[in-house]
Amino acid sequence: MTKTVTYKDDAYDVTLVVRQGTRRDRIRFDQLRFGGQRPIGSLEERVATHDGLDSYAACMAVTEIEGLEVGSLDQFLDLPDALVDEWFAAVVEENPHWFPFLQTPPTSDASTES
Numbered sequence: 001m002t003k004t005v006t007y008k009d010d011a012y013d014v015t016l017v018v019r020q021g022t023r024r025d026r027i028r029f030d031q032l033r034f035g036g037q038r039p040i041g042s043l044e045e046r047v048a049t050h051d052g053l054d055s056y057a058a059c060m061a062v063t064e065i066e067g068l069e070v071g072s073l074d075q076f077l078d079l080p081d082a083l084v085d086e087w088f089a090a091v092v093e094e095n096p097h098w099f100p101f102l103q104t105p106p107t108s109d110a111s112t113e114s
Helices: 023-034 043-048 053-059 073-077 083-094
Strands: 002-008 012-021 063-068
Touching: 002 083, 012 083, 023 053, 053 063, 053 073, 053 083
Parallel strands: none
Antiparallel strands: 002 012, 012 063
């Protein structure tokens, strides 16, 4: 499964193909996130505060990139916020098991309640 994100403005013309992660991608995600260090706070807390390292790691682990140079965290953090938001949303959509706390719980249908 994949999801394609396209983003274009005066400075960027980017195509991102986000795929469902493999076990290897999950290990890469963790390596990029932790870099041999223990994180401060839970993943849920860091993502909730838009921790750049976690979103960078998730995006880089499962994305093929065209039209964009993103080799470092600094390059990622300098991208337009709108682009990163779309990109990260696609990563979460394709890999909800990585971010279960970001999933919306199902709502109950009032017509089935007694």
